[in-house]
Amino acid sequence: MNVLKFSPLAFAMLTVGMFASKPAYAICDGCVVGAVETANLSITLAVNATTAAVGAMATSVNTMLYQVGTAVTQGSSKVANTVETAARVEREFAATQEKNRRYEDARQRYYVSNAICSESASGGAIDVKAGVAAIKTTMRSGGGGKTENRKIAQALTSPAPPSEVDSMRSASIHADYCDTDDYAAYGGASACPNVSTTMPGADKRLDSVMIGAGPNGKSADLTFSQEQTDAAQMYTQNSARRSIGSQLRKGEAESEAGSQYIGLMNQYNSILSAATDPQDQLVADSQPNPATKDLLVDTLKSSSAQAYYAKTASSQAKATGTMSAREFESFEVGRRYANTEYQADLQNMEGDNLLREQIRVQSQTNWLLLELRNDVQRGNVINGLNLASGARSEFEPMLSQKYRAVSGHMGGSH
Secondary structure, eight states, rough: OOOOOOOOHHHHHHHHHHTTGGGGGGGGHHHHHHHHHHHHHHHHHHHHHHHHHHHHHHHHHHHHHHHHHHHHHHHHHHHHHHHHHHHHHHHHHHHHHHHHHHHHHHHHHHOTTHHHHHHHHGGGGHHHHHHHHHHHHHHHTTTTOOOOOOOHHHHHSSSOOOOHHHHHHHHHHHHHOOOOOHHHHHHHHOOSSSSSSSSSSTOOHHHHHHHHSTTTTTOOSSOOOHHHHHHHHHHHHHHTTTOOOOOHHHHTEEETHHHHHHHHHHHHHHHHHHHHHHHHHHHTTSSSTTHHHHHHHHTTTSSHHHHHHHHHHHHHHHHHHHEEEEEHHHHHHHHHOOOOOOOOHHOOOOOOHHHHHHHHHHHHHHHHHHHHHHHHHHHHHHHHHHHHHHHHHHHHHHHHHHHHHHHHHHHHHO
């Protein structure tokens, strides 16, 4: 069953309508008006309370929405800042990378390595070679070369004596170089009073020319001392320059036979010069060369070159600060090939520096090949002399016989 519900205002209006049709009840009009006013006041208060509640709720909602909007705005700002920061960092990183790349490229192109001074040493090779040629000319008889041993100096510079005298002089010099074999045979004699402890057999061993005279078991010396040079030259004197006949005096040279003798001696000496040239060249190449002094000063500024020098340089080189041409060439090759310190130099080379080092090594190889070519040419000259000597030995008797036959047939006398 439905129950009708009326609001206080509707109920008041209904009551007024009912009593308005009955004037008899006019006395209650004041009561009705009071009731209506009371109801109206209640309604107004209720509406105002509701409105205030709604307003407060709206204010709260607005505040919440403002806070939400502020938070969203702040979040968006943070995201934007993060994106901007990331982009800036990426740009700065890319710029730094490009700067480093350009710096490294410039470093590789223009970097002066620690080995630059040692690299300049190869540029002085031509001066070293010229120095060798000058030294070699002083070693000839009358060239002014230095010799400490007086007896050896006399053997090298005096006119050739008769072969018997030359042999006796060789024996006298050998007394200073007597070895154990000699002492076992004729020890105590004037030719071998005792065994030499410093240079046994130096005047008869090829080692004196190749690696320098010294005690048995010595290592190779590519820069000779003066004593080693004297011994090497005496070996050449004994092996190739021994006398086959004495020089003529002035009066003897004026005769016809004397002129023929001098001519034959010149022909012999010209062949002898070629025969002894390889030995003379080795001895000259083994002399301290002044042209290497400044080159070594620059070279040893490199730590790798200095380490190799300390390990391999001859005692003569360390004492005088100069090397021979032989030792200088060996040093230049060895410090790159047989030097572990050089590997560190290579690891520090990149780009153009590494390419330049490859060119230097190839240039050094070309220089050594040129020296080898010169040695081959010298050997060819000597081989040609040997061939000519063999031809003379073979054809001279036959030609002499035929010439006598021709002269006899023509009735001539020669």
